[in-house]
Amino acid sequence: MLYLHETHRVMGRHAADFEALYREEWMPRLAASDGARLLWYLDHAMGSGPSYQVVTVIALAGGEAWEELAGRVLAGDLRDLDRRTDACRYESEGKMLLPVAWSELQEVDLGEVPSDGREHEPTLYMQDTGWPDAPLEDYVNLWNDDYWAIMRRVPAEHRLLDVVACFEVAHGTGVRPEAMLMQKIVNLELLGRLLTETREYDPSTWPGSYMAKGLELRDQWESKLLRTSRWSPIW
Amino acid sequence: MLFVHELHSVVGKQASAFESAFRDGWMPALAREDDARLLWYLDLAHGSGLSYRVVTVTAVRDGAAWERLAGRVSGGDLRSWARHLDRLQHRSDARVLAPLPWSPELPPLEEIPVEPVEHEAVLYMEDTMWPHPGRLDDYVEAAGSVYAPSLRAEGGRMQMHVDLALRTLPGAGRRPEVTLVQKLESVPRLLHLLANEPPPEVTGPGSWMDRALELRDQWRSRLLRTAAWSPLW
Numbered sequence: 001m002l003y004l005h006e007t008h009r010v011m012g013r014h015a016a017d018f019e020a021l022y023r024e025e026w027m028p029r030l031a032a033s034d035g036a037r038l039l040w041y042l043d044h045a046m047g048s049g050p051s052y053q054v055v056t057v058i059a060l061a062g063g064e065a066w067e068e069l070a071g072r073v074l075a076g077d078l079r080d081l082d083r084r085t086d087a088c089r090y091e092s093e094g095k096m097l098l099p100v101a102w103s104e105l106q107e108v109d110l111g112e113v114p115s116d117g118r119e120h121e122p123t124l125y126m127q128d129t130g131w132p133d134a135p136l137e138d139y140v141n142l143w144n145d146d147y148w149a150i151m152r153r154v155p156a157e158h159r160l161l162d163v164v165a166c167f168e169v170a171h172g173t174g175v176r177p178e179a180m181l182m183q184k185i186v187n188l189e190l191l192g193r194l195l196t197e198t199r200e201y202d203p204s205t206w207p208g209s210y211m212a213k214g215l216e217l218r219d220q221w222e223s224k225l226l227r228t229s230r231w232s233p234i235w
Numbered sequence: 236m237l238f239v240h241e242l243h244s245v246v247g248k249q250a251s252a253f254e255s256a257f258r259d260g261w262m263p264a265l266a267r268e269d270d271a272r273l274l275w276y277l278d279l280a281h282g283s284g285l286s287y288r289v290v291t292v293t294a295v296r297d298g299a300a301w302e303r304l305a306g307r308v309s310g311g312d313l314r315s316w317a318r319h320l321d322r323l324q325h326r327s328d329a330r331v332l333a334p335l336p337w338s339p340e341l342p343p344l345e346e347i348p349v350e351p352v353e354h355e356a357v358l359y360m361e362d363t364m365w366p367h368p369g370r371l372d373d374y375v376e377a378a379g380s381v382y383a384p385s386l387r388a389e390g391g392r393m394q395m396h397v398d399l400a401l402r403t404l405p406g407a408g409r410r411p412e413v414t415l416v417q418k419l420e421s422v423p424r425l426l427h428l429l430a431n432e433p434p435p436e437v438t439g440p441g442s443w444m445d446r447a448l449e450l451r452d453q454w455r456s457r458l459l460r461t462a463a464w465s466p467l468w
Contacts (some may be wrong), residue, residue, distance in 0.1 A: 173329060173407040177326065
């Protein structure tokens with residue numbers, strides 16, 4: 001299974017129109033095919049980064065499904081919708097993601113993904129994208145062995161987040177080496193502590209910790225705080 | 236046909252090993268299957284931009300073939316090759332591109348050389364454009380009906396032709412985006428272009444340069460030189 005990840009730079013005046021296009025047209029029209037479903041619609045939380053940025057993730061059954069979707073967008077029944085979407089954004093940056101071996105998210109049953117816009121409370125995600133200066137698989141393994149494996153053992157009441165998925169960029173569709181964690185924030189109070197407490201994550205005071213060990217493989221990453229819309233199929 | 240376009244930021248001390256990895260590793264590894272072929276191996280000409288940048292273009296038969304290739308890289312027989320490459324490059328930025336309706340066609344995959352064949356180096360000008368929002372289709376049409384024929388016209392300023400005209404596929408790069416792979420046939424003409432201001436007939440009212448501003452004003456040109464063994468040149 002493939003995951004089509006897009007970051008959209010939306011025109012502020014057209015932000016509501018852009019969201020409506022995804023909720024009322026992209027989501028149901030993707031659901032009309034067998035091979036594609038919108039999974040996440042996420043707003044970059046204002047106050048934590050760039051303005052008016054939206055992240056969408058579409059699940060695809062495989063390479064053929066991607067080619068079919070691209071054909072519909074470039075020259076088929078989704079062409080007009082794509083043009084109207086273009087008129088609401090400055091640009092979009094896309095990449096295709098593959099779940100790594102230890103990722104909890106692997107396959108999605110496309111038939112079970114909601115496409116009716118049912119409402120729920122918004123959920124906050126921390127999307128971490130990292131660029132190691134070491135072989136990619138070493139970095140991905142570090143995330144599992146020294147980060148998520150430890151986090152997973154923390155009692156639920158003391159846990160900041162759950163790693164929902166770990167991806168690498170599929171060949172030819174973006175940056176290499178690059179990997180991504182989709183992490184669901186499960187405790188906002190702990191997020192507040194993370195944002196205000198520096199000592200705990202200072203590698204010089206926590207030798208041997210994930211932060212210190214991680215510096216052997218990378219020192220460049222980006223965290224984005226993304227909030228699901230109230231109708232995002234997955235939240 | 237789809238095209239995987241990669242811009243590699245190569246570790247300078249490993250530049251030779253990096254080239255070998257593609258000539259002796261990637262090219263023959265692709266040739267073991269029918270799905271994909273390396274087309275171009277191109278160095279960004281020193282003195283014209285960033286240092287130690289290499290562009291590779293790999294053709295894949297279709298979406299299913301791309302998925303199989305991606306699987307070979309992430310967890311198959313090309314995984315160790317990719318791990319080796321991670322040591323030779325700082326990073327690579329890749330896109331998957333599809334031909335524009337008016338793009339010239341390349342030879343079928345079966346006819347692409349899969350062993351190094353030495354030849355003269357050839358210079359390409361690779362132009363990447365970002366049309367204004369909502370104007371992609373208009374730009375594609377104008378580039379095919381006005382710009383590309385003007386390159387071929389007798390007495391054309393550049394003596395250059397479009398080998399491939401491409402747009403970025405949804406989900407594999409920035410959109411809207413168009414890339415033209417253009418082969419230069421005259422280095423003196425290029426040098427004249429670089430050293431002289433464009434004359435009024437090229438930029439004045441009614442010219443392509445003038446009218447195309449309605450469709451885009453942001454683009455980037457790269458001067459790329461084929462390796463002596465690049466399968467296409």
